[in-house]
Amino acid sequence: MVNFTQITVKDIAKEVKDNCLLGIPADYSGVPMSVTIEIIKNKTKGLRLYCLPLTTIQGDMLIGSGCVNEIETAAVTLGEYGQAPRFQDAIENSKINIKDSTCPALHAQLQATEKSVPFMPLRGILGSDLYKNRNDWSVIDNPMNNSNTNDEKIVILPAVQLDILIFHASKADINGNVQIGRRRELATLAHASKKVYVTVEEIVDEDFFDSELKAAATLPSLYVNGISLAKNGAWPCGLTDYYDIDTNEMSKYAKAAKYQETFDEYMRDFISQNNYSNI
Amino acid sequence: MTEIFQSEIIISEISNLLKDDKHVAIGAASPIPGSAALLAQEERKNTNRKLQVTILHSQKFNNFTDGSRELFDASAQGRIDTFFLGGVQIDGEANINLVGTGRYPKLDKRFSGSFGSALMYFVVPKIILFREEHTPRTLVKKVDFISAPGISPPNIYRPGGPKYLITNKALFSFNKKKKNFKIEKINPKFTLDAIKKHGSDETIFIDVRDSGDIQKTGTIKDALTIPRGFIEFAADDQTPYFNTKLNKNSEIILVCGAGGQAALSGKTLIEMGYNNVKNVGGIEDWEKNKGPMDK
Numbered sequence: 001m002v003n004f005t006q007i008t009v010k011d012i013a014k015e016v017k018d019n020c021l022l023g024i025p026a027d028y029s030g031v032p033m034s035v036t037i038e039i040i041k042n043k044t045k046g047l048r049l050y051c052l053p054l055t056t057i058q059g060d061m062l063i064g065s066g067c068v069n070e071i072e073t074a075a076v077t078l079g080e081y082g083q084a085p086r087f088q089d090a091i092e093n094s095k096i097n098i099k100d101s102t103c104p105a106l107h108a109q110l111q112a113t114e115k116s117v118p119f120m121p122l123r124g125i126l127g128s129d130l131y132k133n134r135n136d137w138s139v140i141d142n143p144m145n146n147s148n149t150n151d152e153k154i155v156i157l158p159a160v161q162l163d164i165l166i167f168h169a170s171k172a173d174i175n176g177n178v179q180i181g182r183r184r185e186l187a188t189l190a191h192a193s194k195k196v197y198v199t200v201e202e203i204v205d206e207d208f209f210d211s212e213l214k215a216a217a218t219l220p221s222l223y224v225n226g227i228s229l230a231k232n233g234a235w236p237c238g239l240t241d242y243y244d245i246d247t248n249e250m251s252k253y254a255k256a257a258k259y260q261e262t263f264d265e266y267m268r269d270f271i272s273q274n275n276y277s278n279i
Numbered sequence: 280m281t282e283i284f285q286s287e288i289i290i291s292e293i294s295n296l297l298k299d300d301k302h303v304a305i306g307a308a309s310p311i312p313g314s315a316a317l318l319a320q321e322e323r324k325n326t327n328r329k330l331q332v333t334i335l336h337s338q339k340f341n342n343f344t345d346g347s348r349e350l351f352d353a354s355a356q357g358r359i360d361t362f363f364l365g366g367v368q369i370d371g372e373a374n375i376n377l378v379g380t381g382r383y384p385k386l387d388k389r390f391s392g393s394f395g396s397a398l399m400y401f402v403v404p405k406i407i408l409f410r411e412e413h414t415p416r417t418l419v420k421k422v423d424f425i426s427a428p429g430i431s432p433p434n435i436y437r438p439g440g441p442k443y444l445i446t447n448k449a450l451f452s453f454n455k456k457k458k459n460f461k462i463e464k465i466n467p468k469f470t471l472d473a474i475k476k477h478g479s480d481e482t483i484f485i486d487v488r489d490s491g492d493i494q495k496t497g498t499i500k501d502a503l504t505i506p507r508g509f510i511e512f513a514a515d516d517q518t519p520y521f522n523t524k525l526n527k528n529s530e531i532i533l534v535c536g537a538g539g540q541a542a543l544s545g546k547t548l549i550e551m552g553y554n555n556v557k558n559v560g561g562i563e564d565w566e567k568n569k570g571p572m573d574k
Binding site for chain 1: 307308336338343344345346347348349351355377378379383384385386387388389390391392393394395396397398399400401402424425426427428431432433434435436
């Protein structure tokens with residue numbers, strides 16, 4: 001028996017409501033693919049994706065499946081498998097809105113929420129077309145006047161709170177604490193989200209807080225609303241210490257996603273294969 | 280002799296630029312800069328000037344434990360000496376575009392996005408721009424979208440910025456005051472390829488310097504000598520000055536003292552409809568690599 005709310009992948013997907021602001025982890029920090037497929041099956045609409053700081057196949061699949069209305073990101077790419085074709089198509093044909101950003105800004109907006117302050121300053125950015133296209137960003141004179149740059153102009157970014165965050169991790173302990181290793185951006189995302197759901201490879205019969213070393217790599221259960229077991233839950237993305245990215249599947253996806261018709265066909269197959277157990 | 284790959288030459292060139300660094304960071308999907316940094320690290324292994332190399336997205340070479348924001352925080356703190364940035368387009372003032380071509384936001388061709396460039400370009404002292412493809416498509420007059428600007432006014436905090444640009448053809452340095460790039464070195468592989476073509480009927484060599492300069496150094500054997508200021512006339516078959524040896528479909532290879540005049544002449548020829556124009560850079564590199572000379 002576990003001392004936390006254990007739910008199913010389908011339950012988690014149901015928590016993702018139309019038009020919500022959904023937190024998206026990067027390809028290296030636990031992509032919740034099993035839940036993503038359920039979101040697509042639910043035909044969820046109008047999602048606003050907030051990527052920290054980028055997305056790969058997860059974002060591209062959600063966009064290609066018509067679930068997305070807006071994306072705030074520093075990049076969408078399939079990495080060594082090329083550009084993200086459904087994302088490119090959606091931008092080039094104005095099917096979704098984009099808030100083009102830069103990695104540190106995406107972090108800083110969530111860090112403002114972590115601290116419950118209304119905005120966060122960030123250097124850089126000025127003089128870029130990113131700034132010109134962001135009505136929600138602003139520039140101020142450094143009111144502290146404490147830098148070596150005279151009359152310094154600095155950008156301020158609004159605090160952003162996510163409606164919901166979902167990610168995949170290696171382990172949860174008996175009390176619902178989640179091992180995130182050095183992927184501390186998952187903690188930033190969780191701190192800045194109203195609800196947090198996690199899928200894990202395994203649930204282990206111990207308490208991570210019994211070990212100082214393990215505790216340091218843990219997201220405490222106080223930030224987590226529900227956990228589901230999902231073996232291979234990040235597939236075809238990789239999960240550190242568990243499995244590498246599936247290069248065959250990624251190549252297959254990159255090819256299929258080039259056109260909407262072949263993408264739709266790929267998704268029909270993908271869904272019918274039931275790739276994730278314990279759902 | 281084993282064949283030398285172009286990528287190996289570029290890796291070696293980049294590695295030379297990291298000589299005085301303490302900490303080099305490498306972003307995602309950058310195998311050539313990554314190899315260069317590890318080469319530089321290896322070369323200094325037995326010295327007391329160790330080089331720290333951080334390769335993001337690598338378990339072994341990622342020195343950070345505070346999540347993906349730590350790279351940006353550490354850079355802003357001045358703990359990283361060199362970082363690499365690329366771009367769909369790079370322009371003469373070192374503005375970089377990682378977002379796409381055409382009119383934003385719809386764009387004709389969307390690319391991935393700006394990543395961390397809009398901060399890294401400002402705070403890392405030595406940014407090396409790396410773009411293998413050296414064509415008018417990638418090195419443009421003005422980028423379609425500025426992901427990060429090459430230069431900033433004095434009221435912007437900016438200890439960092441562009442120092443070098445490396446393509447498969449050349450190494451450039453960036454001059455912040457003049458707001459332009461200068462050719463430092465042509466990729467020797469490119470010079471060697473051009474030397475191989477010397478003597479072929481399909482390739483025309485042109486030295487674009489004035490006769491005084493050519494007299495001092497000599498020039499490529501059998502090269503045409505057409506000064507830069509005269510090239511518009513010599514290349515225009517509607518003028519009496521047309522040089523009948525020129526032909527819009529031949530391969531034309533230009534040379535000058537350092538590569539700058541040849542680049543400008545090349546631009547003119549391309550605008551006039553010459554299809555296959557290349558720049559071999561300065562005559563010194565040609566001679567050093569044992570290209571045939573007229574002295």
